[in-house]
Amino acid sequence: MLKVAKAAGTHVAVVAIPMPKSYPLPQPTVQTIADGGAVLIDARNLPGIDASDFPDNYHLGSVGAKMLTEHVIKKLQPLWWPGSGGN
Numbered sequence: 001m002l003k004v005a006k007a008a009g010t011h012v013a014v015v016a017i018p019m020p021k022s023y024p025l026p027q028p029t030v031q032t033i034a035d036g037g038a039v040l041i042d043a044r045n046l047p048g049i050d051a052s053d054f055p056d057n058y059h060l061g062s063v064g065a066k067m068l069t070e071h072v073i074k075k076l077q078p079l080w081w082p083g084s085g086g087n
Contacts, residue, residue: 002036011080012038015072018046018064020054041075043068 005012014033016025025042033040046068053064060068 002032002038006037012036013041013072013076014038015041015068016044018044018049018053018060018068020051020057039076039079041072043071046071 002012023044025044030040048067049060049064053061053067055061
């Protein structure tokens with residue numbers, strides 16, 4: 001999929017999302033993402049998000065989801081929309 005996206009000029013970002021319990025990000029996965037020309041955003045340990053942000057013990061609630069979304073935008077903006085001022 002990454003090869004096809006790259007050939008088509010499509011930007012791809014892979015986001016390792018926060019979860020209630022920590023999980024590893026295997027090095028072969030990190031390498032595959034890099035080799036495929038994608039951007040990895042590691043948000044597994046995003047400051048300000050903790051177990052209380054998962055109301056069903058799996059999905060982020062609205063406060064955590066907003067924090068994650070803002071983090072992803074902040075990381076992608078200078079890469080894909082330089083000069084946009086973050087708007």
